[in-house]
Amino acid sequence: MAERNTALETLIEQARMSWAGLAKRINALGADEGEALRYDYTAVGRWVKQSQKPRGITPILICRALGEKLGREIRPAEIGMEAAESIAARSLHYSPDPLITLDTIHDLGDAHSTGDFAAPFILAALAAPSRDWLLATFEEVSSDRGPRAIGMHQVAGIRDMFGLFQEMDVMRGGGHARAALVNYMNTTVIPLIRRQHQPDVQAALYDAAAEQAYLIGWMAYDDGEHGLAQRYLIQALRLSQAAGNRVLGAHVLAGMSDQANLLGHSHEAVALARAGLHGISPDDSPACYSDLSILEARALARLGDAKGTTRAIIRAEQNFETIDPSNEPEWARFIDRAYFYGEAAYCFRDLSQPDEIDRFAELSIQECRAQRRARRGSLSQAAVAAACVQRNEIEAAAHHANTVVRLTTTVNSSRSLHAVADLQRTLQPHSTLPAVQDFNRQASQLLGFAA
Incomplete structure (x- = not known):
């Protein structure tokens, strides 16, 4: 007869969890990892009374559930279940x-x-x-x-x-x-x-x-x-x-x-x-603070919060103007006008404000041309194309969309490819126009090659 897993039993008691409660929490943690688990109190009983060891990442989930209650990290060895946690879960x-x-x-x-x-x-x-x-x-x-x-x-x-x-x-x-x-x-x-x-x-x-x-x-x-x-x-x-x-x-x-x-x-x-x-604080790194602010604005714009977006953009721009590159780390070097104004353009794209899209995207595009920076240039050109669609200027939108395709062919970036695919969906209602058909031919060749 198998010996009782007293190590696991003791930790469950210390955590003041029932067997059913532990099973429910393991199932929930498994769902977060993409695992469809269906444990109940009888499964926990087998682990305790018969020292059975569940497969896969379940020992890790047991440790995590107990650790939440006990306020410390629990290892599989402490519950009598040595297990190799998957790198996908551990990371x-x-x-x-x-x-x-x-x-x-x-x-x-x-x-x-x-x-x-x-x-x-x-x-x-x-x-x-x-x-x-x-x-x-x-x-x-x-x-x-x-x-x-x-x-x-x-x-x-x-x-x-x-x-x-x-x-x-x-x-x-x-x-x-x-x-x-x-x-x-x-x-x-x-x-x-x-x-x-x-x-x-x-x-x-x-x-x-x-x-x-x-x-x-x-x-x-x-x-x-x-x-x-x-x-x-x-x-x-x-x-x-x-x-x-x-x-x-x-x-x-x-x-x-x-x-x-x-x-x-x-x-x-x-x-x-x-x-x-x-x-x-803004004094720690104006570049990082402005970047966090513009990304907060991006998310608020996606949520349709125009007032919150505007406040965040104003805060971002105020801090952006105080950046001294000599006092910033190397990783902040590309939090520059090409990036910042490009992100601002996307805020206004999501808020359907085409004039503001144009204003910020053009500032970004100018910097991208000077730097020969194709990825950011492709994203900012895509924003201008979106502004044209919002004004029902479809031929102009197709022209900028072709520029997005041309720039995307020079980089290895799924975001640029996504921008091309997104423009295809946006322009689909106008697919009978020659300019849009030309764009679709070039986009399909690019996306087909990339696939």
Whole structure:
């Protein structure tokens, strides 16, 4: 006869949960992971009385349910169920140990490179990381480390590589060099951090690693791999806390907000942007603060809140005008006029205010032309096309839509491809017009090739 699982039984009692209550919570957590679980009190009884071990990620869900009640992290070994948690589930956690975070980032890279990673975007996973990061920023004492790269040659080299990869992302799209950055992260950055270092060097390495984890996540987002992107961004947020860098953490939350809004979760996008705004002040980084504000505006516009959108845009613009690039980190370099005015244009697109779309989009397009920046240029041209449709200027809309196609062919970006597909849907009621037919031919060739 199997021995009783007294370890699990004891923790259930300490958590003051019934067997039925535990089963119900496990089912709910499983639903968040995309698992349709149907456990009841009899299943928990088998785990306790017969020491049965459920399959898949259920041991992890048991740990999570008990940990919620006990206020600490529970490991499978503590409940008598050693289990290998899937990387898809583990990478949604905001671990209390940054070394576990490094292991998770490494395993994410390995799983994706071998084609073994497939996981959805999990809406319920957004709340806890932003909450934990925000609480940590309130508890930390301000650091006086100042610039850390001076004299730290290895850290400076990592940051130089970050600048190179960020440039490739901005100019060529997220799908262009992500595999190379993942390889660099796993073979160079993570092994270096695992060594023993002085506290200031260790913090600087965590800082550099957080930047790169964020950039990998952002590249995956731009490449349309949203489940992977979400997990890298959560891990980047944890590393920013390990580095004691509140501004970088707020920047990661901006990326999470942008992704949530794109996927249609605008209420959550507002919450994420506001968490970042609460975590820093405008003096910490006008660039980051203005970015969070414009992304809050983007989400509010999607929700149809015109007054809230206007307030957020005004706040964003006021802080944007105070940016001194020499006092901003490297990752803030592209929070510039091309980006800022392009995002503002999309706010007014969602509010159906075509004159305002034109005003901001043209400012963005001018900067994009000067920088030869195709991805952002394609998105801003798409905004102008939308303004033309709203004014019923269909031939002009088709002209700008063709420009979007031309620019998109030069980058590897799912967002640019999405902009083309969105214009096809918008112009579909006018498909008999020659100008629209010409656009549709070019768009279909592009999207067919991309598929």
